[in-house]
Amino acid sequence: MKRTLRYSLCIAVLSAMLVILFFLSICMGSAGNHSFGELIRLFSEGDPIICKIRLPRAAEAAILGGALSVSGYLLQSFFANPIAGPFVLGISSGAKLTVAIAMIFSLSRGIAMNSASMIAASFVGSLASMGMILLISRKIRNMSLLVVSGVMIGYICSAITELAVSFADESNIINLHNWSMGTFSAANNRELGVISITVGVSMILTFLLSKPLGAYRMGESYAENMGVNVKRFRIYLILLSSILSACVTAFAGPVSFVGIAVPHLVKSFFGTAKPIVIIPASFLGGAVFCLFSDLTARMLFAPSEISISTVTAIFGAPVVIWIMLRQKSRRKS
Amino acid sequence: MELLRTEKLNVGYGRKIIIENVEISIAAGEILTLIGPNGSGKSTLLRSIAAQLKPLGGSVYIGGQRQDKLSERELSRHMSVMFTERLQTEMMNCREVVESGRYPYTGTLGFLSAHDNKCVEESMKLLHTEELAECDFTQISDGQRQRVMLSRAICQEPEILILDEPTSFLDERHKLELLSMLKMLAKERNIAVIMSLHEIDLAQKICDTAVCVKNGRITVCGTPEEVFTDENIRSLYDIVNGSFSVLYGSRELEAVKGKIEVFVIGGAGSGIPIYRRFQRMNIPFAAGVIHENDIDHPIAKLLASELITERSYEPISAEKIESAKKIINSCKEVICPCENFGTMNIGNKQLAEYAAKLGILKKSPCNFP
Structure with a gap:
């Protein structure tokens, strides 16, 4: 009973933060800050800055932030590695590479890519990097070495991306450069629909996996003994975490540390690691974290924007260090 | 009643057969122990029986049905396992670990019913782990951990319990405690227990059937009286610098x-x-x-x-x-x-x-x- 109370309280706090940050994101911006009253008036008038720029941007930041965090949680469960995440394992960078290539290719032929094909390109890249990591993880059982390999894959992909970008037409470079640093600035309402549907469906499927995920927490052998079809389950995990992080990379570029930091903060906050609680909670937490980071990225040096990864790294990287320190001290005791 | 039987079973990894032609059977309420030198493939055999490794030949019958014809869920209701390696969990308290044993019985989202909760509580009571319920699983002692894992296994309501060297990491007191618990489970709950043991002196005292595994085959199999003879033990472990006194269960130097x-x-x-x-x-x-x-x-x-x-x-x-x-x-x-x-x-x-x-x-x- 006490636990259920704690979960509900935590969910309530996160939801409240989400709502507040969401409104702040819509009210504030380089084109002028508005009070809540003004916001309602502007919204009913269909003000383009509110309706076509800030609203989709805030919604996108929230949804993609949630997706990224859940994707990280799935990867951590999969590799039984607390510092796994789409960014450190190079999965985001792999997606970035394929999206950049697809964009350059289509732009050079004068075709604009639609949202679905962006996700598809990104998904292919995610899966390719994931495949590499899986091959490596078969050989390397050590957690930290796996992460190092992931970071290396990330560097290789980023290097190739930069190479590709430098060959692109000059007019495309600015856009590509901004995107490859990670930003929500390109959000629009058309994208938002595709994102909501993709992330929504993936999240429902992920939630349905929470029972085997719970069993998987005790390791593969025990999960198998409990009746989990481990092979099939692992494939689901890979596909879902890849599609979730692919969605983020396709629209916002690679965003660092959300996938590692948020699930951990959420676990400590909720005092549990039960997937059935942590999956929705990570989504909420990721949404809050990304809204906050996006707001900071926009407002800190307004009117110029900094990349979202700059902000998420500043808040996220210390969490990773904290996780590693805590693990070390636990193992000693 | 015969619960498990193997027929011409070959076990191993990939294509490499480690033990061949295994023919063992076990009835409800019996304890079968595998003994033999390190690396003889006891764990491989246990994993194959538990359907975690595909047999490389022959078959395992569980309750008269072929093991590979059973679904994962059916299998998990028949059989529960406990492995040697130490479990690394993250933020799981002991009760959660025990609850995981109810997995085969819960619905899509894994919520526990009143009956499931009752089973969890009963099995924790049976093995005296109630007071550990709220403790983090990684923070308790090895003896307590084995007891919690055993509660988990029991809570799965298995007919067959498979344990791979359950006494490793345990001190003398906890070894004895664990084995008497296993005996209680076999005799009172009518569970068939299959386990590997390093301590032949303890194996001799607890098993109904002893199976010696060496050089890729079952060398001797029978009651402890038949298996635990000076010559058998000496040749099973190739003892040269010392001896094992079967009568006293004591190890003596040369x-x-x-x-x-x-x-x-x-x-x-x-x-x-x-x-x-x-x-x-x-x-x-x-x-x-x-x-x-x-x-x-x-x-x-x-x-x-x-x-x-x-x-x-x-x-x-x-x-x-x-x-x-x-x-x-x-x-x-x-x-x-x-x-x-x-x-x-x-x-x-x-x-x-x-x-x-x-x-x-x-x-x-x-x-x-």
Whole structure:
């Protein structure tokens, strides 16, 4: 009973933060800050800055932030590695590479890519990097070495991306450069629909996996003994975490540390690691974290924007260090 | 009732067969233990029986059905496992670990029903783990951890329980505790227990069937009385530098070789501590005259460089006394811890008096050399 109370309280706090940050994101911006009253008036008038720029941007930041965090949680469960995440394992960078290539290719032929094909390109890249990591993880059982390999894959992909970008037409470079640093600035309402549907469906499927995920927490052998079809389950995990992080990379570029930091903060906050609680909670937490980071990225040096990864790294990287320190001290005791 | 049977089962990894032609069976309420040297494939066999490894030939029947025809869920309701490796969990308390055993019985999202909760509580009570419920699984002792894992296994309501070296990491007390719990589960809950054990002395005491695994096959299989013989154990483990006393379940180091320096007159258990002492001091000794039914006899046989025995229940013959005296003549000391001599071993009294006359008799080996 006490636990259920704690979960509900935590969910309530996160939801409240989400709502507040969401409104702040819509009210504030380089084109002028508005009070809540003004916001309602502007919204009913269909003000383009509110309706076509800030609203989709805030919604996108929230949804993609949630997706990224859940994707990280799935990867951590999969590799039984607390510092796994789409960014450190190079999965985001792999997606970035394929999206950049697809964009350059289509732009050079004068075709604009639609949202679905962006996700598809990104998904292919995610899966390719994931495949590499899986091959490596078969050989390397050590957690930290796996992460190092992931970071290396990330560097290789980023290097190739930069190479590709430098060959692109000059007019495309600015856009590509901004995107490859990670930003929500390109959000629009058309994208938002595709994102909501993709992330929504993936999240429902992920939630349905929470029972085997719970069993998987005790390791593969025990999960198998409990009746989990481990092979099939692992494939689901890979596909879902890849599609979730692919969605983020396709629209916002690679965003660092959300996938590692948020699930951990959420676990400590909720005092549990039960997937059935942590999956929705990570989504909420990721949404809050990304809204906050996006707001900071926009407002800190307004009117110029900094990349979202700059902000998420500043808040996220210390969490990773904290996780590693805590693990070390636990193992000693 | 036969619960599990293997037929011409070959087990191994990939294509490499590690043990072939395994034919074992187990009934409800029985305990079957696998013994054998490290690396003989006991774990591989257990994993294959538990359907975690695909058999490389032959089949496993569970309750009359072929194991590979059962769904994962059906299988998990028949069988529960406990592995050797230490489990690394993240933020899981012991109750959550036990609850995971209810997995095969819960619905899509895994919520526990009232009945599930009852099972969890009962199994925790049965193995005295209730007070650990809220503790983090990684923060408890090894003994407690095995008990929690056993609660988990029981909560799965299995007919068959498979354990891979459940006593590793445990100290003496917790080893005994765990094994008595397993015995209780087998006899009271009618669960069939299949496990591998390193401690053959414990295996001998707990199993109904012992299976020896060596060199890729089952070498011997049968009741403990059939399996635990000196020769079997010696050849199963290729024991060369020492021995295992089947009767006492004790491990003894190799007898000291060399010229005999001491003669120990023992009997009724007074000899064993002295034999062991000389063994530790690395001094070759002779022992006698020990009746074949004396409790000193099994150990004297293993540790003494020379042993003079007399047939059970017979008085010590003059001939044996003579051969003992012959040895005493070349010894520096004779140790005789015995105070009283009865009619059957009055000969030993004569030996003690003989040594006293020679001036080399001692009660204990304290000041030796």
